[in-house]
Amino acid sequence: MPTSDELEQLLRGASLRVTRPRLAVLEAVHDHPHADTDTLIGASRARMGEVSHQAVYDVLRVLTTAGLVxxxxxxxxVARYESRVGDNHHHVVCRSCGAIADVDCAVGEAPCLTADVDHGFTIDEAEVVYWGTCPACSPHVDRDRDTEGLR
Incomplete structure (x- = not known):
């Protein structure tokens, strides 16, 4: 987790004015990867007291446009936000509970940015979402039964 000074530098580096709401929301996004807006509103209020829904939405839009989120x-x-930017990572999503985790690009670079047919588009991002069931939601298996053939 970046320090307050580091978050201020991130804002300044993106030519953004440092404000309490921007710092609170940016810190909340760093603390709660893949959080929805309601979670970020609650976390921001815990840091700075009362802040309106609209202020958090506005800050998220500004931070996203600036490439910080x-x-x-x-x-x-619903929309979710993360602080991991600047790389071409993907996500895995649990079909049962909606948990989301980061997945690095399978080859380690951005091969999926090279489409077979680009239709004249200048491609600058690719999004891959893997779907499945997280360990917490997977059915519990009788381990004795699974290992009977190994005895």
Whole structure:
């Protein structure tokens, strides 16, 4: 987790004015990866007291536009925000509980930015979402039964 001074430097480096709401929201995004807006509103209020929903939405828009925060929205989910920006990572989403985790690009670079057919587009980002069931939601298996053939 970056310090307050480091967060201030991130804002200044993006030519943004340092304000209490921007610091609170940026810190909340760093503390709560893949959080939805309601979670970030609660975390921001815990840091600085009363802040309006609209102020948090506005700050998230500014931070996303500046490239300090990434907005993701897996199918069927509300928008979520993360502080991991500047790389081409992907996500895995649990179909049961909606948990989201980062997944590095399988090859370690950005090969998926080279589309077979680009239709004239200048491609600057690719989004891959893996879907499955997280360990907490996976059915519990009778381990004795699974290992019977190994005895």
């Amino acid at each position: 990434r907005r993701i929205q897996p199918s069927g989910s």
